[in-house]
Amino acid sequence: MKLKFKKEDLTKGLQTVQKVAQNKSNNISYENGLLIKALKDVIEIQANDYDMGIKVIVPGIIEEPGEVFISNPFLIELTRRLPSDEIEMKKQDADTKLTVLGGKSKFECLTMNPDDFNEVTLIDSGYSNFSTDSITLKNLIDNTSYACSTDDARPIFMGTLMEVNESTLTMVATDTHRLALKKVILEQSIEQPIKAIIPSRLLAEISRQMPTDMPQVVEITAIRNNIAFKFSNVYIKTRLIEGEFPNYRRVIPSEFSCKVMVERNEFTGSVERTSIIAKDSQYDVINFIFEDNQIKLTSQHPDYGTVEDYVACSMEGEQLNISFNGKFILDILKHCKSNEIILKSKANSPMLVQEKGEDSYIYVVTPMRTR
Structure with a gap:
């Protein structure tokens, strides 16, 4: 594999997956890394743990296709500090190291078997889907999820309810002592209603990724016990909290x-x-x-x-x-x-x-x- 990037593009791509790639909530090393995949004229950077998978497409030149699995918490910081606007990554098929070059600096990073990485699969259709814009979605998340509980003894209250009926999108969060609710009207109605409880800490990461300089279309797909968000060059899939959210209308x-x-x-x-x-x-x-x-x-x-x-x-x-x-x-x-x-x-x-x-x-x- 041999790839060339502009440092700004590579750094931005790595930062997008950084939090998921360095999630230390479990002890399995291959869940704490990232996959760089350069196949079919597209360079992808992926990270995946048990709760969230994220994939970002990064501009670059593919001189030799390939893929590499890295579990190194210093890669992002070292890449950001390389003294060159052009960065090259290369790895021989039989080699166990990825070489990162920028100016006169060289960084060799140990790699793992890409087959051990749990790839983020793109799902184009679920049981229901709709779209909104990034600024609207970020406002919905930020103005509700803060009211979630932090008590893991009651996991149902550690999530925010996303409810979509016809053309109304509602998000609700409560810790039983307070409740925050916000709703918006979608441009198009949906045929199949959605009722999904999304963990608040995962919503915080989704909010962090939302572009706010200019609204961008966000496509949201509900898939059984997962929900996926696709916008710009980013795809995120998160698990849902199982259970029945309380009837929030009764407490208003x-x-x-x-x-x-x-x-x-x-x-x-x-x-x-x-x-x-x-x-x-x-x-x-x-x-x-x-x-x-x-x-x-x-x-x-x-x-x-x-x-x-x-x-x-x-x-x-x-x-x-x-x-x-x-x-x-x-x-x-x-x-x-x-x-x-x-x-x-x-x-x-x-x-x-x-x-x-x-x-x-x-x-x-x-x-x-x-x-």
Whole structure:
């Protein structure tokens, strides 16, 4: 095998697969590497572990076709630091080393048997498929998956639900204490509905790969217990979490005794100040009192004292005294974009948070019991 690349193209390709290639979640060495495959006039770089497979097509010149399997965590860093804009890779069929050349520098990398690599197979059709754009998908992921649980004792809550019915794409995440939901309308309806629970850590990697400088078409294919994303020169296939996602519609409140509209930046600042003491306590508890067109926020720590803060608001309905986890409230506010936020709740009930004029984006947070 003999290949030539521009350093920028090769580095970008290696960075695309880096996280999967260096996944150390298991002890099998051949699951922790990458495959460079140059056949049929296309150069592919692949990485695959038990949970995610990723394939990227990299521009380059194939002088001699071939493939090589490498498990070397230093390859990406060394390649990036080579003192040349042109990089050459070569390996003789009988050799066990891949030679990487750039300028006057040479790097020899030990290789393994390519037959031991679990290749990322491209699946063009599953039981259902649809398309959206990269910016829309990234926004869906980033504004929901943060609400997933990190408790591996309840794996169903460690994933985000992707639900597609006709022309509506909805993503929902919850850890049972909070919920984030966002939906968009697709340009075309699908015939077969999709209901897939995608692990949040895999969604984070997909979000990282999404191009944001210019929207690109993302083709999404559902395949039994996997789902695949194809965009630009990248193909990603991830496993799904098995099980039944809870009926999230039942936990979205619909009856309220108090409705408040507040300026997002002012409210965020007030919550941050009040959290300074609260976040050092066990549960980050902040008490909120909604009355007389203002919100009173208080928190206390048994060893350090109390904090009290106020923020103006526009209020309808009854006075409300309720407590929430300050971190959860801040997470919601940091993912909002509108200048004005609407809070709806009633005594001892979950609070619904929405951005003014935005019905497709919903947050729910449950109150905390205080003495």
